[in-house]
Amino acid sequence: MYSDILVPTDGSDSIEQVLEHTIDIADGRTVTVHALYVVDDRAFLSMDDDMQDEVLEELKAEGRAATADVEAALEEAGISVTKAILRGRPADHIVSYVEDAGIDLVTMGSQAGEYEQNMLGSTSQKVVTQSPAPVLTVDVSDDSE
Numbered sequence: 001m002y003s004d005i006l007v008p009t010d011g012s013d014s015i016e017q018v019l020e021h022t023i024d025i026a027d028g029r030t031v032t033v034h035a036l037y038v039v040d041d042r043a044f045l046s047m048d049d050d051m052q053d054e055v056l057e058e059l060k061a062e063g064r065a066a067t068a069d070v071e072a073a074l075e076e077a078g079i080s081v082t083k084a085i086l087r088g089r090p091a092d093h094i095v096s097y098v099e100d101a102g103i104d105l106v107t108m109g110s111q112a113g114e115y116e117q118n119m120l121g122s123t124s125q126k127v128v129t130q131s132p133a134p135v136l137t138v139d140v141s142d143d144s145e
Contacts, residue, residue, distance in 0.1 A: 002026070002104040006034045008094050008127075011066035014109050014140035019070065021138055022107045023077045032080045035070035036097055037063035038090040060085060091126035103133050109140035 007022055009015045022033060039059040044052055067083040074081045086093045098106060110124035128135045 002029065002031060004032050004034065004101060004103050004105075006036060006094070006098060006101070006103040006106045006108075006133075007070055008036045008038065008090070008106070008108050008123075009066045009070050010090075011037065011062050011069075012109075012140075015066070015070060016073070017140050018107050018109050018138045019073050021136060023074065023079065025105070025107070025136075026074075026079050027077070032082060033070075033074050034097070034101060034103065035067040035074075035081055035083045036094065037066045037083075037085045038093045039063055039085065039087040040090050041087055042089065056087075091123045091130070094123070094127050095130045095132075098131050098133050105133055106131055106135040108135065108137060110137040111139075111141045 002025060005022060005026060007015070007018060025031075026033060039056065041056065041059075044055045047055065063085040067085065071081040071083055084097065086097070094106070094108075097103065106127060108124055108127065110122070124135075124137050128137065
């Protein structure tokens with residue numbers, strides 16, 4: 001049923017929880033997992049050009065590290081991985097990637113905190129409502145709060 005699974009990552013440690021579910025779903029199947037990192041450049045658009053270039057390179061390096069971490073965990077589980085780094089609004093690029101790559105399932109983390117946080121501006125909320133493929137969200141919020 002699932003041959004291409006997308007795992008968007010922001011490089012945080014919470015990806016481990018998402019990967020547990022992804023590995024469980026992929027286990028015993030011929031699956032390719034797509035690790036995607038989106039450089040959200042909205043935060044530094046007002047910076048000087050010289051500074052933007054430096055910050056962009058730092059964020060791309062974070063993206064390479066984040067997708068490499070996902071790749072290592074999945075390859076250890078015997079799962080084929082492909083990686084991509086894009087630049088722009090994360091939710092928009094995640095949905096576009098789903099459409100362009102023929103993704104069958106998205107597995108991603110979601111913060112289950114305050115109601116307003118979940119309903120307004122959440123990347124996972126936007127992906128859930130706009131993705132043509134099913135989306136499995138994993139609560140990665142800190143239970144100690």
